[in-house]
Amino acid sequence: MTNYQTVAEAIARNAEDFPERTFVFQDMNGIETACSFAEIERETAKRAFGLQALGLQKGDRMGVVVVEPRDFVLTFLAALRIGVLPVPLYPPLSFGSLDSYADRTATILGSCKARVIVASESLQNILWGLVGRAHGLEKVIKAEDVAKAEGSPRYPTILPQDLAFLQYTSGSTADPKGVMVTHGNLTANCMAIRERMDIVPERGDKAVSWLPLYHDMGLIGFVLTPVLTAVPTVFIPTLRFIKRPTVWFDALHNHKANMTFGPNFAYALITKRAKPEDKKRWDLSRMTVFGCGAEPIHPGTVREFLATFAECGVKPESFLPAYGMAEATLAMAFKAMYTAPVMNTVDSEQFQQNGVVVEPSEGEPTFEHVSCGAVFAGHQFKIRAEDGSTLPEGMEGEICLFGPSVTPGYWDNPAATSACITEGWLRTGDLGYLRDGEIYVTGRLKDLIILNGRNIHPQAVEWAATVEGVRKGNVVAFSRPGAHSEELVVALETKEQETKALEAAVKLAVQKELGLTVAEVVCLEPGQLPKTSSGKLQRRKTRQQYLTGDLGSEGSRLPGTAANTLTLAKHVARSVWSRAKAAIQL
């Protein structure tokens, strides 16, 4: 079994100990290219030399915006080998808004003072437009040019306490937060994952991922954990999965893989899209881990998924609810292996009112929560009350984590760091409770709605409000100041033109299921609710927009307003200018 102190050490030793194990990279057509651990060592050495030739040294920051999985993985690992800190950033989305993309990317790069961006060829134009806007940014380099370097890098000493990379979270544009991840954080978290998931490559374990590599679940879960545990892994481009979700399970079947992960929405999507002939074709009986994290886990989605794919040999024990966040490197808790997921049904009134977990009485309204298992070995959970005291099992409060996976803090942002880490304890901002030592995550602290002194979880309202005609996952519940007290508002996206009947149906459903009166239902067109770059609902922003009368007027997340064409022209023009200036300076 591998036992590495740093990722740098793992890359070098894997090449000697497991040269024949491979990472397999699919392209958009599904054509596969294998890259053995021996080749990964050679290719990352070349790229490390290429980065040093650019003048990058241990501790320097480097933006990485690379769409092709193979180039991303090799560039990222090359940087880790020489102590350069990669800052993974998401590429512009298809049909997305380039203006807000450029603003946000420039802010992040300026905040960490990255000198260089390594990027895909197709993104050069847009990213050169950031030179001159992001403080300290000098140039944009093509990933393939870094790969062309020939020579041996100088390897600095890398210690567990050294930083490995920065993970920018969905903080606001005004206050970007770059989570500092050390090599020690990575080994601690990845070894805890190995233990909990019972990873044994010698037994033939193999992973498949379509997750974005600029996001912690894809990057740490499916690049760094496989490197640190020497597990063969297959990478599908994210966009390929989005276009054809069935390629995910095709890859599991074809590669006889046994481990994968996805957010709740991905399980809903594959359940909807798999055709009868797909299900006949797939043998998924080897699967030991269908991990599910990164967004609230809906018990209904889990049940539907398991029922739909039982005929492919999917076992309930393989469904693995997970809880984590970037500030804890990646994960804090997973369900135990080889046991079915545990759901807990609680009395919704008692839970909302008093934050107490009690069994429901016959006929009373209930909530169902999914267990994410016990905290990882070497770590501790604590449930914190508002006054800072620790709550016993069965009481809801803020989840706090202590242990070697906790980040040393945010890059160059001591105020944000001290707001969330005290004496080694990370305040997650998530609400939850412990029951039989297992964690149940119930919501976000800052999203909690308080109506007449009652605590209301927005998710509960949103799930109830998802009636026929409402776009699933595109509903936000929040409160507004009313004449006498706070009132409940539901904003949702729908394709219906005539919304009167829908509004009434939403009010009725929420009344019936939760006993709550919705003061107003706001129907929006698809794409009008504000979301983060990773597609999570932004409840606070939705509320702010509602209160300022801007909800739905900011345009759409979706394709093409006329302004976008102008925006593109503007970015390209800026890009030409920056390139010319850089050429003169070189």
Add this chain to the structure above:
Amino acid sequence: MSDAAFLGLVRESLFEVAPARKADFAKIELDTRIDALGLGSIEVMEMVTGVEDRLGIILPEDELQRVQSLRDLSKVVVGAGGVVQ
């Protein structure tokens, strides 16, 4: 490829994505904007996939960043070698 053939393809794909809205989609024209179709981001990609599958081509992603109307999309399709039989 004729405009009518292209629109026929898009229509077929849209019917698959959201069968309930067949009547709306019957009215699409080349100047219909993608954002006026009332689809979410994943559904737009699903429609694009439907067009790709029918033509046996893959549309380059960086060109999709500039697409605003079905006319724009038809240009990308022709550029990628799409021919309707």
